[in-house]
Amino acid sequence: xxxxxxxxxxxxxxxxxxxxxxxxxxxxxxxxxxxxxxxxxxxxxxxxxxxxxxxxxxxxxxxxxxxxxxxxxxxxxxxxxxxxxxxxxxxxxxxxxxxxxxxxxxxxxxxxxxxxxxxxxxxxxxxxxxxxxxxxxxxxxxxxxxxxxxxxxxxxxxxxxxxxxxxxxxxxxxxxxxxxxxxxxxxxxxxxxxxxxxxxxxxxxxxxxxxxxxxxxxxxxxxxxxx
Amino acid sequence: xxxxxxxxxxxxxxxxxxxxxxxxxxxxxxxxxxxxxxxxxxxxxxxxxxxxxxxxxxxxxxxxxxxxxxxxxxxxxxxxxxxxxxxxxxxxxxxxxxxxxxxxxxxxxxxxxxxxxxxxxxxxxxxxxxxxxxxxxxxxxxxxxxxxxxxxxxxxxxxxxxxxxxxxxxxxxxxxxxxxxxxxxxxxxxxxxxxxxxxxxxxxxxxxxxxxxxxxxxxxxxxxxxxxx
Numbered sequence: 001x002x003x004x005x006x007x008x009x010x011x012x013x014x015x016x017x018x019x020x021x022x023x024x025x026x027x028x029x030x031x032x033x034x035x036x037x038x039x040x041x042x043x044x045x046x047x048x049x050x051x052x053x054x055x056x057x058x059x060x061x062x063x064x065x066x067x068x069x070x071x072x073x074x075x076x077x078x079x080x081x082x083x084x085x086x087x088x089x090x091x092x093x094x095x096x097x098x099x100x101x102x103x104x105x106x107x108x109x110x111x112x113x114x115x116x117x118x119x120x121x122x123x124x125x126x127x128x129x130x131x132x133x134x135x136x137x138x139x140x141x142x143x144x145x146x147x148x149x150x151x152x153x154x155x156x157x158x159x160x161x162x163x164x165x166x167x168x169x170x171x172x173x174x175x176x177x178x179x180x181x182x183x184x185x186x187x188x189x190x191x192x193x194x195x196x197x198x199x200x201x202x203x204x205x206x207x208x209x210x211x212x213x214x215x216x217x218x219x220x221x222x223x224x225x226x227x
Numbered sequence: 228x229x230x231x232x233x234x235x236x237x238x239x240x241x242x243x244x245x246x247x248x249x250x251x252x253x254x255x256x257x258x259x260x261x262x263x264x265x266x267x268x269x270x271x272x273x274x275x276x277x278x279x280x281x282x283x284x285x286x287x288x289x290x291x292x293x294x295x296x297x298x299x300x301x302x303x304x305x306x307x308x309x310x311x312x313x314x315x316x317x318x319x320x321x322x323x324x325x326x327x328x329x330x331x332x333x334x335x336x337x338x339x340x341x342x343x344x345x346x347x348x349x350x351x352x353x354x355x356x357x358x359x360x361x362x363x364x365x366x367x368x369x370x371x372x373x374x375x376x377x378x379x380x381x382x383x384x385x386x387x388x389x390x391x392x393x394x395x396x397x398x399x400x401x402x403x404x405x406x407x408x409x410x411x412x413x414x415x416x417x418x419x420x421x422x423x424x425x426x427x428x429x430x431x432x433x434x435x436x437x438x439x440x441x442x443x444x445x446x447x448x449x450x451x452x453x454x455x456x
Contacts, residue, residue: 032229
């Protein structure tokens with residue numbers, strides 16, 4: 001095939017510049033992380049704002065602690081074995097164990113104990129964060145959002161990246177605009193016969209994302225692994 | 228995000244260090260994401276998620292423990308800790324309401340945890356096994372697999388990490404060159420039948436560039452998952 005000189009190279013008519021935040025491969029080979037994507041739609045479903053996918057900055061300590069708990073198969077203190085201490089979203093250290101419930105983020109509509117959670121705090125994340133800084137409550141009152149059920153997209157992969165998707169909608173029926181400055185993921189951790197909840201991801205959204213009254217924010221977290 | 232250190236150390240039979248290599252593990256695979264998916268989405272036995280095991284066979288996996296009671300959640304998904312060699316290890320796949328009815332199924336210990344092999348084919352995220360796994364034993368081309376240990380969490384802002392490691396002893400009578408390493412983790416399906424409902428799944432695979440382990444020498448493979456904010 002004849003090689004063209006640089007001056008002969010032409011962009012295809014339908015090509016476009018890919019913005020940095022749209023690049024799919026945001027992690028380096030070997031990294032495990034997540035991407036975050038945000039979309040605001042009006043009542044007709046028309047997109048009025050879209051950001052991402054962008055790199056989720058902040059897996060916090062509870063993620064690796066729950067992963068350790070499963071990989072190690074930490075025993076159940078409910079039958080005299082030594083559990084593992086993890087701080088829950090209520091700022092109480094809970095002694096948990098390996099189980100089929102760990103990482104459960106399958107929350108129903110209006111449930112704020114687990115799933116994707118949003119807030120108005122904007123303090124930078126640290127590894128020790130255990131809760132959203134300033135939670136936006138469920139409801140239609142001032143400053144409140146309506147949380148949908150969490151949904152999941154099944155795993156998918158190409159040669160370099162594998163991922164799945166966690167999605168939640170936040171509808172603003174409060175009568176006024178609400179700006180979401182932070183978001184995170186709460187999951188269940190298992191203690192004998194009692195569910196407790198732990199934050200595994202917290203991200204501060206630069207500049208915040210505004211949800212006008214009557215519009216809905218959709219958040220997608222996509223945990224990813226890279227090869 | 229999580230980055231993972233991979234450390235390969237070769238010792239003589241008196242545990243004197245002969246060689247050490249340390250780098251970033253490059254390859255977490257689809258099966259790791261799939262096991263996390265089963266946990267996050269709480270996949271139930273009535274609608275299991277199909278994963279490819281290390282033999283290339285499709286297997287139903289769930290996060291279920293009991294369709295009716297669900298009081299206690301014993302479940303071995305993601306387990307990588309294991310004992311040595313061909314010893315039998317029991318993995319919990321679920322429970323019937325109380326500890327009188329735990330549901331256990333077995334694998335040989337060497338099939339769970341860190342693995343070594345001689346395959347040299349480049350890694351992709353959809354690999355489901357090592358290319359050519361070195362089996363447990365003392366025959367030609369075989370390693371004796373030690374237990375797969377996990378050391379406790381160490382957390383100091385902004386980092387947190389834990390350690391997964393395994394010793395491989397060469398009593399084969401000849402040299403063995405390790406070209407690949409990886410981790411096999413457990414996935415289970417809840418079912419109270421006698422059939423096997425636990426399988427190993429490959430969650431990481433890395434090429435080593437070749438580590439020659441002479442007869443009587445010991446190879447220590449260490450993965451250190453690290454979280455950084």
